[in-house]
Amino acid sequence: MEQDFEALAKLYKNALLNDVLPFWETHSVDWEQGGYFTCLDRKGNVYDTDKFIWLQNRQVWTFSTLYQQLEPREDWLKIAANGANFLAQHGRDAEGNWYFSLDRSGNPLVQPYNIFSDCFAAMAFSKYALASGEEWPKEVALQAYNNVLRRKDNPKGHYNKIYPGTRPIRSLAVPMILANLTLEMEWLLPSETLEQVLSATVEEVMTDFLDCRSMLMYENVAPDGSRFDSFEGRLINPGHGIEAMWFIMDIANRRGDSKAVNQAIDVVLSILDFAWDAKYGGLYYFMDAKGHPTQQLEWDQKLWWVHLESLVALSMGYCLTGRAACWDWYTKLHEYAWSHFADPEYGEWFGYLDRRGEVLLNLKGGKWKGCFHLPRSLYLCWQQFEALNASS
């Protein structure tokens, strides 16, 4: 592929501003009862009105972030406010823990069993405080952040089904989300907290979860960082590992640690080698480190966010280091992603393809796909290519 960074920057910018954001602006906002519809079919029609807290908070985050970082469009702030007000009113139980889902009008459906609801609330309200300039969202953000800190060693509380002691597990998701969250909350936290969390995360992820022989990221390890031989212990989630690596690149770059930047790129390249489907193209969703059958029946499917996080990691890796392998892989992923996931006819991207790359679920949004990975990735890739263009 030609290295026309200007054209690439334009492609991402155009997709973000003229395709993806309009899709959500037009179809997803529940102006009547507050919050957002995320279950949207290919054309944007609402097929289910339940409100899933991850996606509600992520959409507040997206519109607040773009308002604050890109352009202060009043429409975007209004959309963010429509979610933030609904969530502040209905999203939490009496102890301030965030529910997992609500019905359309805000009645709780699923209990606060999931710490990531609180993570995404902290991210959303931190950015919404910045965007709106109001005080109250800061309080909501800090309360959610403290929930995460309090619950991080037992994220599921009494909903946790693991029997204590037999085979204790630490999951990659926890340090990753904590690092991401701390970066998002930076302006609200004392600077020592920031430095301490970031340094602990890089250390933990790159020592315990990274397997130095295979250079793969494991999803679950024992408390001492060793591997264990079970479905969970053998699990590789390529998209998650790659997303983790661009967080690490970003953190390492801030700290001027080019060795860590390069190590994170090495891991991205190893994961891509391991997870690329040589027969049909695209990256697998779940894999077993030893090549055994996974317990996830959806293991061979091609998911939008896995490919988008890879585009971010590769464009960022190339922007930071100029390594040729980043460009080669970027090209491969770019061709696959833009030709399989984008939907020029109705806007937004498809989310779920089968192994062969055919559409598996004809939706643009659902219980887990909302207004988040695609706009975030489009924005970040656009930034990388602008930087590359400026420096070339």
Added chain:
Amino acid sequence: MEQDFEALAKLYKNALLNDVLPFWETHSVDWEQGGYFTCLDRKGNVYDTDKFIWLQNRQVWTFSTLYQQLEPREDWLKIAANGANFLAQHGRDAEGNWYFSLDRSGNPLVQPYNIFSDCFAAMAFSKYALASGEEWPKEVALQAYNNVLRRKDNPKGHYNKIYPGTRPIRSLAVPMILANLTLEMEWLLPSETLEQVLSATVEEVMTDFLDCRSMLMYENVAPDGSRFDSFEGRLINPGHGIEAMWFIMDIANRRGDSKAVNQAIDVVLSILDFAWDAKYGGLYYFMDAKGHPTQQLEWDQKLWWVHLESLVALSMGYCLTGRAACWDWYTKLHEYAWSHFADPEYGEWFGYLDRRGEVLLNLKGGKWKGCFHLPRSLYLCWQQFEALNASS
């Protein structure tokens, strides 16, 4: 397909006795530490040693049932005992609730959050008591049965994540398993209990879970039997509905209720019409009653048990009524199942195919596939075709 019932009876008998049971006899028994390995690759090699309580109990049930109903082979009783002794020693917590999984040596891994572990324990130990002639397994069976009765209105206890009141749900699984279980425990229960449970189940399933317009079985309904419009409320699980219908046929037949037998067949035929993949053949795993995207990414996969339960329902329906539609569908399902799932090279059947019928997971057993659906179905189909042969 030719109606050669003798040949069909022989086919099923031969597969059961000379293919499937030898596979499990050879590869799955953990003679060293007790219980069974169920994670077996295509050739029967063990790829994971964790012990999942559903599958452990189901294998005790299978070998006990065949010993008791088919032939008192000492080997089969030994295999059943190897599981029953292991489970009696390690399977339950201090309150007598059944764990979900154990490690190889019997240490608990996952807590007793799942009432079906107790169901399968009751079935297993009831049959093992009959097979072994011993007293103690009766106690184990009755204790598990009482757990089920005690927990059936809140099967997940404090692990239940549903917020009370907003949208209460009743699931088809609970009455179905209770009916099946009660039939299995018949010899241990007072006859009024039996009659009462069976009659309540037929009533509940055919009134509340059956949608009279579409003639489809819904997985979840409101407490008053009405439908609700959410992912759970729209969910159709074709294999589960069809399995439920042969339970109902079996119960209705015992009670001489030919109207209910025919109604159950009508439902089977409707589900097959709805769930048959006209493009690639086979039955879908999950569907949305309104045709919306499902939340299950594995919705379009073709699973062994779905097709096996259909073979049982259709051969039973044909045997009981001689309805031509049963035979037509039986033929279609027979051709699909025997040509896609059976593995003449290494024995046993594949479990998980993609939509096109290609093998998705190259395993013969795993976390959810063990020695149960296939041998049970082979045995039941064999019996139907023997009866048809005798009467023709």
